Amino acid sequence: MGVNTVRRAIFLDRDGVLNEAVMRDGKPYPPASAAEVRLIDGAGEGLARLKALGYFLLVATNQPDVARGTQTMDELGAINAVLDAALPIDAFFICPHDSSDGCECRKPKPGLLTTAAEHWELSLADCLMIGDRWRDMDAAAAAGVRGVWIDYGYQERGPSAEPAATVKSLLEAVDWIVAQENRT
Numbered sequence: 001m002g003v004n005t006v007r008r009a010i011f012l013d014r015d016g017v018l019n020e021a022v023m024r025d026g027k028p029y030p031p032a033s034a035a036e037v038r039l040i041d042g043a044g045e046g047l048a049r050l051k052a053l054g055y056f057l058l059v060a061t062n063q064p065d066v067a068r069g070t071q072t073m074d075e076l077g078a079i080n081a082v083l084d085a086a087l088p089i090d091a092f093f094i095c096p097h098d099s100s101d102g103c104e105c106r107k108p109k110p111g112l113l114t115t116a117a118e119h120w121e122l123s124l125a126d127c128l129m130i131g132d133r134w135r136d137m138d139a140a141a142a143a144g145v146r147g148v149w150i151d152y153g154y155q156e157r158g159p160s161a162e163p164a165a166t167v168k169s170l171l172e173a174v175d176w177i178v179a180q181e182n183r184t
Contacts, residue, residue, distance in 0.1 A: 008126035009090075010050050010177070011113055011140070014061035016132035017150060017170055018043055018083055026155030028132070030065060034078040044087055046174035051088050053181055056120055059083070059092045060112040062135065066096035091116070108138035108160075113145055130173045134159040148173045 014030070015021045020038040021028030031037050047057055059080070065071035073096065080092050093112045095105040105111035117124050129140035132150040134157055140147035141161030149163040150173060165176045 006126050007056070007120060007122045008054070009056035009058045009116065009120060009122050009128075011058050011060045011116065011127060011129040011131075011145065012047075012089075013129075013131035013133065013136045014059050014063075014080075014083070016040075016152065017130055018059070018087060019079075021132075028152075028154060030063065030071070031079060032071065033075060034082045037079055037082045039083075039086060040170050042169075042171040046171050047087050047089070049174050049178060053178070056090045056122070057088060058116050058120070059089055059094075060107070060116065060129070060136075060139070061092070062095045062097075062107050064096070064098040064106075067098040067101060091120075107133075107135040108142065110139050110143035113139060113143035117143070128164070128177060130170065137161055137163045148176060 012018060016028045018040060019031065020040060022031055050057060063076055066073060066076060083089060093116045095103065095112055097103040097106050099106065124144045127145045128148055129136055129145050130148045131137060132152055137147040137149050137159030138161050147163035148165045148167060149159060150169060151166050167173045167176060
């Protein structure tokens, strides 16, 4: 790595950001199987634009259904494989724990992001996180990463930490990031 090289990434939540979440009672849930995966409109185009700006694209996702016994690691891997085949993703960082497990990787804790930063030698101050839940934005803030919140109006609380931007879609998030790049 060169002396003046800054390595940066876009951290992406998975469900609701890359693929459509399954909605129940106003709350988002992951697809149960690879067959249920539906990409968010424009996801391929949007991520290609971010790659063209030189960002690594790293998925950072909580998947507590594994700990709850309602999804297996094999099913989780199959869902991720569908996304990996369709999108220019560099790596997946997954927390398979539930809130009660007390792990350091479950968002809103910053463990997924800091682990990825160590692995990819990233400058967290130069990274962003695109997410659709309060946990994503709070994890971003805890890691020193700027958050871009896709506010779908879920029936849950909003982020404790103020995101750098609030948008209505992945493509709007990409447009905001591109506009920030063009300012520099």
